[in-house]
Every structure is written in structure tokens, then in C-alpha cells.
Amino acid sequence: MTKLVPNLTAHWDEADSHTLAGYQRHGGYSALKKAFELGPDAVIGEVKESGLRGRGGAGFPTGMKWGFVPQGDGKPHYLVVNADESEPGACKDIPLMMANPHSLVEGVIIASYAIRANHAFIYIRGETPHPIRRVRQAVAAAYEAKLLGKNILGSGFDLDVVVHSGAGAYICGEETALLDSLEGRRGQPRLKPPFPAVAGLYASPTVVNNAETIASVPAIINNGAAWYKSFGTEKSPGIKLFAVSGDVKRPGIFEAPLGITMRELIDYAGGMVSDRPVKFFVPGGSSVPLLTPEHIDVPLTYEDMAAHGTMLGTGTPMVFDTSRSVTQAVVRWIEFYKHESCGKCTPCREGTYFMVDILKRLEKGKGEISDLDLLVDISAQISGRSFCALGDAAATPIPAALKYFREEFETKLVGAK
Amino acid sequence: MAINEQTRAELRELISRYPEPRSALLPMLHLVQSVDGYITQAGIDACAAEVGLTTAEVSAVASFYTMFKRYPVGKHHVGVCVNSMCAMKGGDAIWKRISTDLGVGHDETTTDGQITLERIECQAACTHAPVMTVNWEFMDDMDEQSATKLISDLKSGADVKSTRGPRVRTFKEVSRSIAGFDDGLVDEPATDAAMLAGLNAAKKAGN
Ligand SMILES: Cc1cc2nc3c(=O)[nH]c(=O)nc-3n(C[C@H](O)[C@H](O)[C@H](O)COP(=O)(O)O)c2cc1C
Numbered sequence: 001m002t003k004l005v006p007n008l009t010a011h012w013d014e015a016d017s018h019t020l021a022g023y024q025r026h027g028g029y030s031a032l033k034k035a036f037e038l039g040p041d042a043v044i045g046e047v048k049e050s051g052l053r054g055r056g057g058a059g060f061p062t063g064m065k066w067g068f069v070p071q072g073d074g075k076p077h078y079l080v081v082n083a084d085e086s087e088p089g090a091c092k093d094i095p096l097m098m099a100n101p102h103s104l105v106e107g108v109i110i111a112s113y114a115i116r117a118n119h120a121f122i123y124i125r126g127e128t129p130h131p132i133r134r135v136r137q138a139v140a141a142a143y144e145a146k147l148l149g150k151n152i153l154g155s156g157f158d159l160d161v162v163v164h165s166g167a168g169a170y171i172c173g174e175e176t177a178l179l180d181s182l183e184g185r186r187g188q189p190r191l192k193p194p195f196p197a198v199a200g201l202y203a204s205p206t207v208v209n210n211a212e213t214i215a216s217v218p219a220i221i222n223n224g225a226a227w228y229k230s231f232g233t234e235k236s237p238g239i240k241l242f243a244v245s246g247d248v249k250r251p252g253i254f255e256a257p258l259g260i261t262m263r264e265l266i267d268y269a270g271g272m273v274s275d276r277p278v279k280f281f282v283p284g285g286s287s288v289p290l291l292t293p294e295h296i297d298v299p300l301t302y303e304d305m306a307a308h309g310t311m312l313g314t315g316t317p318m319v320f321d322t323s324r325s326v327t328q329a330v331v332r333w334i335e336f337y338k339h340e341s342c343g344k345c346t347p348c349r350e351g352t353y354f355m356v357d358i359l360k361r362l363e364k365g366k367g368e369i370s371d372l373d374l375l376v377d378i379s380a381q382i383s384g385r386s387f388c389a390l391g392d393a394a395a396t397p398i399p400a401a402l403k404y405f406r407e408e409f410e411t412k413l414v415g416a417k
Numbered sequence: 418m419a420i421n422e423q424t425r426a427e428l429r430e431l432i433s434r435y436p437e438p439r440s441a442l443l444p445m446l447h448l449v450q451s452v453d454g455y456i457t458q459a460g461i462d463a464c465a466a467e468v469g470l471t472t473a474e475v476s477a478v479a480s481f482y483t484m485f486k487r488y489p490v491g492k493h494h495v496g497v498c499v500n501s502m503c504a505m506k507g508g509d510a511i512w513k514r515i516s517t518d519l520g521v522g523h524d525e526t527t528t529d530g531q532i533t534l535e536r537i538e539c540q541a542a543c544t545h546a547p548v549m550t551v552n553w554e555f556m557d558d559m560d561e562q563s564a565t566k567l568i569s570d571l572k573s574g575a576d577v578k579s580t581r582g583p584r585v586r587t588f589k590e591v592s593r594s595i596a597g598f599d600d601g602l603v604d605e606p607a608t609d610a611a612m613l614a615g616l617n618a619a620k621k622a623g624n
């Protein structure tokens with residue numbers, strides 16, 4: 001049985017885990033001192049060596065991303081933390097910021113130092129006032145302790161951090177839409193290239209990283225890349241927050257090495273409610289294809305999920321038991337994408353609208369079996385033809401659900417007539 | 418209270434936090450919403466004047482984001498998550514029940530101006546499904562009974578506490594916190610069993 005490794009979550013049971021005193025009692029901000037001793041390039045090297053991959057969904061190697069920022073270009077550099085967590089199923093960054101905001105702030109200082117940024121932003125989903133309070137307080141406490149501002153700990157490094165609130169738009173989690181939003185515009189994606197590392201915020205080199213990614217950095221600097229790599233697999237090293245929701249007895253946040261299986265996570269979560277078997281699960285947010293009980297022992301890694309036609313995504317599995325309707329789950333996800341489509345490009349704006357229309361027709365018993373093929377066809381028209389990955393995400397649930405549960409869709413249709 | 422010189426000073430304070438003034442626009446809109454209870458023309462005008470944009474430009478931004486409301490919001494904004502996980506675990510039933518009880522639908526406000534009801538999307542709290550929000554503070558693991566009690570407590574003005582956050586205040590007050598002004602509530606407890614599920618399981622397993 002894979003062991004859980006509480007790291008970011010290790011002290012969440014202490015009443016002051018969110019305060020500077022609570023964080024420093026367990027060695028908080030010692031990684032920062034070490035980072036200043038190492039120097040920026042060695043910090044990037046250590047993060048590269050650790051194999052840390054982005055926890056925002058795509059799994060891009062973090063050290064490599066930092067390495068893309070041109071140095072000595074005379075332009076200001078920016079670090080932007082993506083804490084917009086809004087994908088259905090994803091619920092790890094919000095609790096992290098609530099219970100351990102200083103790990104994020106320390107990570108922000110180290111990452112900014114590494115990429116030579118003197119200005120960082122933490123873009124937090126607007127509908128979450130308590131995490132906003134907690135991160136704001138953590139930043140204020142860090143300023144007071146001279147861990148932010150001018151000449152931090154005598155290093156000569158200056159950093160200002162702004163905590164920013166979004167205003168309710170899932171698309172603002174997409175990194176270029178986030179940058180437009182942070183510039184005070186409608187949150188619509190930008191054409192890539194240029195990538196943010198070259199022309200991001202205010203057209204300057206910018207690193208956008210997920211909140212969990214950045215919060216993972218202090219432990220890597222403190223304990224070394226070798227320690228981090230001792231967990232997980234070669235291609236998916238390290239530990240991460242798995243948020244397990246759904247029909248398990250004790251849903252919640254489980255911090256574990258990559259490569260833990262769904263079966264093990266369900267076990268740690270106390271097993272299934274009423275011991276009903278798993279019908280399907282979604283490993284990492286509604287944007288990744290669902291899996292079935294035959295995949296329950298597949299290691300939750302980037303490479304194993306890809307080998308089974310899905311993705312690790314945000315690593316926040318939703319588990320559904322045999323009492324649940326896969327069609328109902330899919331309808332709500334597609335409605336979500338329709339609601340959140342930014343309207344910039346036609347396949348996504350119109351396609352999500354058509355899909356909801358057809359699904360509603362099916363739910364009312366007014367559809368035809370051929371509508372299922374029509375839905376697959378529309379998904380194919382959206383996928384790969386949209387301006388950003390939201391379109392691809394919207395095109396994902398239907399083909400994935402039909403692959404394993406076509407019969408259920410058909411019976412529902414016939415039954416509804 | 419209407420937008421006045423103090424609001425304008427606070428808008429300027431928000432602007433001063435950013436390298437580029439326009440970056441403050443979302444927080445500024447939250448702030449004017451906290452004064453008027455929704456995005457009024459006066460709020461748009463004030464933001465446009467302080468940041469140096471046309472009112473059309475500011476309206477175009479405000480209308481993109483669902484948190485910015487075009488009509489007056491009640492004293493309390495109540496959300497019911499109806500995305501897949503919450504819907505199945507009871508969110509649909511909760512919605513039906515309180516929407517029927519209050520006699521209002523999605524994005525509508527009770528005639529006494531007390532409660533605006535909204536069907537909301539996933540709140541990054543699926544481990545706590547089914548989830549409701551009051552003025553965006555978490556109300557986790559709800560059911561029809563607790564939802565009904567919540568509504569009656571809000572209506573009667575009884576004390577209500579978020580299940581993962583502070584005591585519940587009004588929509589306007591919380592909009593001000595979201596805009597980025599301190600309210601002294603940061604230390605009110607937030608960690609719960611679901612957040613500790615893994616830590617407790619690790620301890621139990623001797624990990
Ligand atoms: C529609 C959409 C929504 C997204 N939402 C988020 C989000 O809320 N948080 C996040 O970190 N990444 C999100 N992403 C991924 C980001 O675009 C980006 O890849 C990520 O922030 C990079 O950070 P990482 O390398 O640390 O993972 C989203 C992507 C898309 C297409």
C-alpha cells in the first residue's frame with residue numbers, strides 16, 4: 001500500500017497553521033534563506049532536477065518553464081500565481097490557501113527570486129473570501145517580518161506581492177485569459193505564441209504557475225531534489241494533493257506520492273458509501289476523460305493516465321458509485337462549459353450551445369438515437385479547432401462517456417420516450 | 418450610502434497597489450458593488466473616472482464577469498452549487514426546495530429584498546458536496562433540512578456561521594472584503610474533517 005506523505009498538509013490540524021508563527025514553528029521560511037545562499041540559477045537547477053511538474057492540469061515541467069524567461073533583457077519580469085481554481089472536481093488550491101497560505105508566499109518569493117521578478121501577483125478566484133483573507137494576511141505578515149519588500153533578509157532582492165481577486169469566470173484560469181483579466185480586461189485568451197515567458201503581463205516575460213506548484217517549491221529547496229524524486233515515478237516525481245470527492249465515506253484532501261492508485265485513495269477515504277461499487281471516476285477534473293473500475297489499480301501518474309486515454313489533470317478524482325447516472329453528470333459538465341465559454345471563437349461558443357440543446361432534448365425524451373452520433377460529431381468539430389483548451393475540454397466528456405456507457409445513453413433515450 | 422469621496426479615495430488606494438492602474442479594475446468593481454449592492458451607473462462612472470477609461474470600456478469588462486450584478490442584490494446572496502457532483506449528492510433537491518419555499522428562481526430576489534438566489538457552478542469544494550454559499554462564504558455538506566434552516570435564520574436575522582469561515586455578514590460587506598479590504602475575520606476557523614481526511618488517515622496508518 002502506497003504511503004501517504006503529509007507535507008503541505010502536515011500541520012493543518014493545528015489551529016494556527018495559517019499564521020506566520022504556525023508556519024515558522026515548523027521551519028517555515030528556512031527554504032528562503034537557503035535559496036538566497038544558492039543563488040537564482042541554482043534554484044532553477046534544483047527545481048529542474050526535482051522533476052516538479054505543474055499542478056494546474058497540464059503537467060508542464062516547472063524548472064523548464066522558469067528557464068524560458070530571458071535573462072538580462074532589461075525588462076521587468078513577473079510571477080503570476082494561478083489560484084483561480086474553478087474546474088469541476090478541482091478543490092485542492094482553495095483548502096491549501098486556507099490552511100497553509102505561507103507555503104504559497106514562501107514559494108512565491110523563491111520563484112520570483114529565481115526568475116528575477118520584483119513583482120508577483122496571486123490571482124485568487126473571487127468567490128472565495130476566506131482564502132482571500134488568509135492569503136492577504138500571510139502577505140501582510142511577510143511584509144511585516146521583512147520577508148517581502150526591499151532587500152529581503154539582506155539578500156539585496158526586492159519583491160512586492162499583490163493579492164488579486166477574480167470575479168467569477170472559469171476561463172480566467174486559462175493562463176493568457178488570466179493575464180488579460182489581471183490587466184483589467186475581459187478574460188479572453190490570447191494567441192500563443194508568444195508565450196507568457198516571453199510576452200506575458202504588460203507584454204513582459206511572465207511565469208504563470210498553479211498555486212500548488214509554487215507551494216511545493218519550499219520543501220524541494222529545503223530537502224533537495226533527490227528527496228523529492230524519491231517519491232513517485234521517473235516521469236512523475238514527487239508528491240501532490242489529491243482531493244477525493246464523491247461516493248466515498250470520507251471525502252477530502254490526501255497528500256500522496258504520484259503513482260498512488262484510485263483503489264488506495266478510496267481505501268484511505270474509508271471505502272465506498274454503503275459499500276456500493278465504483279461505476280466510474282474522473283481522475284483530474286471534468287476536463288479529462290472518465291475511467292471505469294477496470295482502471296482502479298492504474299497508478300495515478302501523468303504517463304499512466306495518458307496510456308489509458310485520459311490525463312492526471314488537477315489530480316482531484318471524483319468517484320461515482322453504481323447509483324449514479326453518467327448521463328446526468330455529463331449534461332451538467334457540458335452546461336458548465338456552455339456557461340463558461342468566453343465566446344471568442346465559433347466552435348466552442350456555438351458547439352457547446354448545440355450540445356446542451358441536444359442533451360436537453362434527449363433528457364425530455366424528444367431525441368433520436370442518431371443524436372448520440374451528432375453529439376460525437378459536434379465534439380469532434382470543437383476539439384482541436386478551438387482557440388483555447390476550454391473548447392477541447394468541452395469536447396471531452398461525451399466521447400469518453402459514450403466509450404464506456406453508450407448503452408446507458410441509449411436506454412435512457414428509449415426509456416424517456 | 419452612496420459612492421462618495423471616501424469611496425473614490427479607496428478606489429485610488431486599490432489603483433496604487435498595481436504597477437498599471439487598469440489592473441485594479443476588478444477589485445474596484447467589487448468595491449463599488451459593496452457600496453451600491455450591484456454595479457450601478459454611478460459605480461461604472463467612478464471606476465472609469467479614476468482609472469482613465471470610458472464608461473463603455475468599464476461596462477464591457479463588468480458585463481463579462483458573473484460576480485458583477487446588473488440588478489440590486491438582496492441583503493444576502495445565496496448560491497446553490499448544481500454542478501454534477503453537488504447536484505447528485507443533493508444539490509438539485511436543495512435547489513428545488515428553497516427555490517419553491519422562497520418563491521424565486523435563478524438570479525431572482527425575494528420581494529422583501531432579503532435574499533437573492535443563484536444556481537452556481539462548482540465552488541472548488543466538491544469534497545464538501547453538496548455545497549451552498551452565503552455571500553460566497555462556504556456552507557458545506559448541506560441537505561434540505563439544513564438549507565431550510567439556513568434560509569430561515571438569514572430571514573430572521575439570527576447568527577449564521579460559515580461551515581469553513583467566519584460568521585455570515587451581508588453581501589455588501591463581503592464584497593468589500595473580496596475587493597481587498599481587511600475585515601478582521603481572517604482568524605475565524607476554517608479547517609474541517611474533509612480537509613484533515615488525509616492527515617488523519619496518514620496518522621492512523623502510521624505513515
Ligand atoms: C479553461 C482553463 C481553465 C484553467 N484553470 C486553471 C486554474 O484554475 N488553475 C490553474 O493553475 N491552471 C488552470 N489552467 C491551466 C493554466 O492555463 C496553466 O496551464 C497553469 O496555470 C500553469 O501552471 P502550472 O504549470 O503550475 O500547472 C486552466 C486552463 C484552461 C484551458
Ligand code: SF4
Pocket residue numbers: 171189340341342343344345346348349386387388389390391392
Ligand atoms: S475555446 Fe471557448 S473559451 Fe476558448 S477562446 Fe474559444 S470560445 Fe473562448
Ligand code: FES
Pocket residue numbers: 088089498499500501502503504538539540541542543546548
Ligand atoms: S460540484 Fe459543487 S463544489 Fe464542485
